[in-house]
Amino acid sequence: MDALDKLTILADAAKYDVSCSSSGSDRKAVKGMLGNAAPPGICHSFSEDGRCISLLKILFTNKCIYDCAYCVNRASNGDMPRAEFTPDEVVAITINFYRRNYIEGLFLSSGVVKNPNHTMELLVDVVKKLREVERFNGYIHLKGIPGADQRLIDRAGRYVDRMSINIELPTTQSLRLLAPEKSRSEMIAPMGYIKEQIAEYKALSKRFQNTPSFVPAGQSTQLIVGATQEVDLKIIKISEALYNRMALKRVYYSAYVPVGKTEIATPNQLNLLRREHRIYQADWLLRFYGFKADEILTREEPNLDMEVDPKCQWALRNMHLFPMEINRVPFEALLRIPGIGNVTARRIMASRRFGPLNFDSLIKMGVVMKRAKYFITCSGQVFGGIDLEPMKLKQQLIDAPKSQTSQMSMFELYPGQFSGGGASYGLSV
Amino acid sequence: MVYLYDGTFEGVLSGIYVMFHQKCPVDAARLMHKDRYQYGIFDEVVLVETQVEEAGKVASSIIETFGQEAFRRIGYAYLSEDEAFGTILFKCLKRAYKLGGMAFENLSDPDILALYKCFNAVARESHRMLGLLRFMELEKGVYYAPFDPTYDLLGLMVPHFTERLNDQVWVIHDIKRRKAAFYNGHEVHFGELDPLDTMSLSAREHDYQKMWQGYFEHIAIDARKNPKLHRQMMPKKYWKYLVEKLH
Numbered sequence: 001m002d003a004l005d006k007l008t009i010l011a012d013a014a015k016y017d018v019s020c021s022s023s024g025s026d027r028k029a030v031k032g033m034l035g036n037a038a039p040p041g042i043c044h045s046f047s048e049d050g051r052c053i054s055l056l057k058i059l060f061t062n063k064c065i066y067d068c069a070y071c072v073n074r075a076s077n078g079d080m081p082r083a084e085f086t087p088d089e090v091v092a093i094t095i096n097f098y099r100r101n102y103i104e105g106l107f108l109s110s111g112v113v114k115n116p117n118h119t120m121e122l123l124v125d126v127v128k129k130l131r132e133v134e135r136f137n138g139y140i141h142l143k144g145i146p147g148a149d150q151r152l153i154d155r156a157g158r159y160v161d162r163m164s165i166n167i168e169l170p171t172t173q174s175l176r177l178l179a180p181e182k183s184r185s186e187m188i189a190p191m192g193y194i195k196e197q198i199a200e201y202k203a204l205s206k207r208f209q210n211t212p213s214f215v216p217a218g219q220s221t222q223l224i225v226g227a228t229q230e231v232d233l234k235i236i237k238i239s240e241a242l243y244n245r246m247a248l249k250r251v252y253y254s255a256y257v258p259v260g261k262t263e264i265a266t267p268n269q270l271n272l273l274r275r276e277h278r279i280y281q282a283d284w285l286l287r288f289y290g291f292k293a294d295e296i297l298t299r300e301e302p303n304l305d306m307e308v309d310p311k312c313q314w315a316l317r318n319m320h321l322f323p324m325e326i327n328r329v330p331f332e333a334l335l336r337i338p339g340i341g342n343v344t345a346r347r348i349m350a351s352r353r354f355g356p357l358n359f360d361s362l363i364k365m366g367v368v369m370k371r372a373k374y375f376i377t378c379s380g381q382v383f384g385g386i387d388l389e390p391m392k393l394k395q396q397l398i399d400a401p402k403s404q405t406s407q408m409s410m411f412e413l414y415p416g417q418f419s420g421g422g423a424s425y426g427l428s429v
Numbered sequence: 430m431v432y433l434y435d436g437t438f439e440g441v442l443s444g445i446y447v448m449f450h451q452k453c454p455v456d457a458a459r460l461m462h463k464d465r466y467q468y469g470i471f472d473e474v475v476l477v478e479t480q481v482e483e484a485g486k487v488a489s490s491i492i493e494t495f496g497q498e499a500f501r502r503i504g505y506a507y508l509s510e511d512e513a514f515g516t517i518l519f520k521c522l523k524r525a526y527k528l529g530g531m532a533f534e535n536l537s538d539p540d541i542l543a544l545y546k547c548f549n550a551v552a553r554e555s556h557r558m559l560g561l562l563r564f565m566e567l568e569k570g571v572y573y574a575p576f577d578p579t580y581d582l583l584g585l586m587v588p589h590f591t592e593r594l595n596d597q598v599w600v601i602h603d604i605k606r607r608k609a610a611f612y613n614g615h616e617v618h619f620g621e622l623d624p625l626d627t628m629s630l631s632a633r634e635h636d637y638q639k640m641w642q643g644y645f646e647h648i649a650i651d652a653r654k655n656p657k658l659h660r661q662m663m664p665k666k667y668w669k670y671l672v673e674k675l676h
Contacts, residue, residue: 044560350534
């Protein structure tokens with residue numbers, strides 16, 4: 001099997017991993033070394049499902065001793081062609097892709113061969129060769145293998161920009177159900193260890209100039225949504241805890257994709273993708289808009305609304321706070337108005353100093369009036385005749401159906417009945 | 430009144446210098462690229478001579494009053510090659526000197542916003558192109574990247590790649606504008622370069638192109654294919670030089 005065959009098999013095997021971000025590391029160019037890392041991240045291409053391709057995202061091998069029900073690479077999936085790279089092959093492909101500006105760096109993960117330590121050693125070998133032999137100075141994201149020795153995590157951490165250990169499923173119970181060979185503590189323990197090491201190296205680097213870096217772009221994780229029954233509130237509470245207590249940079253969510261034959265009941269894919277999208281929106285509210293999980297959802301309303309975005313959902317529950325006066329409320333309050341994003345809020349703050357704004361300039365600055373108009377006044381004025389009664393209001397705010405959802409066919413609405421249990425519903429949302 | 434400059438950045442700043450000196454009224458004057466201006470019967474035309482010293486005075490005044498970032502914004506906007514750029518700049522500066530130091534932050538003002546839009550279009554394509562530029566390895570180890578950007582981005586590509594690919598010999602070639610940046614492993618030269626007729630690729634180039642195409646094809650999730658989104662994120666006008674879109 002040549003490198004091209006391996007590459008296509010091991011790209012196939014990696015594509016369900018969501019993360020592709022190359023951001024957050026400020027790896028300065030060094031004369032005589034190949035590459036650097038730009039803090040905002042760069043997309044090098046977009047795959048035909050519309051996702052950004054930034055890193056070369058591959059598995060080292062898709063052979064795996066585990067049998068996790070949600071995973072395409074599980075041991076019992078006999079139809080799956082299997083391949084395994086050598087460390088030198090991964091190194092050569094990475095370097096040659098990088099020199100052609102195809103990629104921003106490497107995102108390397110792996111199935112577990114023999115045992116966690118053996119696998120982790122192979123991965124460490126790749127990143128070590130990249131850094132020390134090839135003098136590669138671009139971005140590297142490495143998956144930590146749950147159950148591998150701390151000493152291996154430690155060695156890897158000195159070479160990579162980001163490390164991630166997937167928590168896979170939201171609760172211990174669902175993990176026991178779908179991935180009985182993995183344990184929660186094997187995922188949480190290294191996460192805690194990496195967090196401590198990052199903090200320690202940061203503290204050291206303040207005192208000693210030559211402190212090596214340790215996972216400078218921080219850690220992230222991924223969890224699968226929709227393979228088990230958790231409500232959305234549970235999921236964003238977990239994310240909130242991971243951000244606050246584990247200092248994670250990102251939590252990625254992946255709508256469960258039925259992979260091959262499986263006993264898991266296949267949920268409706270259309271709703272699941274929309275749900276994934278809503279959870280991402282809620283995640284942004286946690287990270288960039290100053291919301292707490294308990295504000296976004298409540299015990300009475302534990303699930304995200306599929307018809308309006310999470311900020312609208314929150315606003316409709318809190319109409320007593322509106323309308324807000326655009327020319328007066330502080331930045332934190334602007335961020336909470338539906339139809340106003342981070343950039344627009346900053347523009348409003350800057351422009352406001354020159355005099356009161358009017359609706360016309362708000363539109364030019366990027367305020368989405370379709371949503372914002374119900375929640376704001378501008379120098380005391382409201383925007384046209386609007387009705388602020390929450391139930392009617394929600395009807396107005398419902399996302400207009402996109403052309404694709406309006407073409408939704410019987411097949412897509414009732415996949416189980418028509419698709420014969422296959423993985424593909426020909427969906428494009 | 431129509432003022433004509435020679436198309437250079439110094440030229441347009443010289444135009445600004447003259448127009449401010451002659452106290453041109455903001456609504457009755459235009460500043461145009463002389464090669465793109467079409468004479469109107471009633472136009473009164475002034476040909477501006479490019480004066481590096483006067484252009485420098487305008488530049489320092491802008492930097493002192495509004496800061497480096499504002500000057501950078503003007504530089505990027507110039508690269509948009511927008512037909513009305515000169516006039517947009519004139520109006521923007523007229524307004525900005527009235528508003529004072531933070532003027533460029535005031536995007537609720539239409540004249541400030543007009544310049545911002547030119548800047549933003551260039552900044553966006555420039556960032557996009559840092560990812561979409563593709564190098565191919567020629568014989569003798571030269572990496573060659575042809576591209577065809579909407580705006581004049583060559584100069585904006587160079588700092589990024591001299592850092593990132595500093596141990597590599599490369600050429601970035603703007604096919605439409607027939608110019609290129611040449612990096613020999615130490616320093617960059619700019620020069621004119623016509624589209625190449627023939628190129629001999631290195632022995633392994635074909636293999637890596639094949640691998641990248643294979644990777645691109647297999648990394649997409651079939652069940653979620655979305656051609657519309659795909660084209661929106663990566664518009665067709667860029668496909669011509671993208672290895673993964675050539676089959």
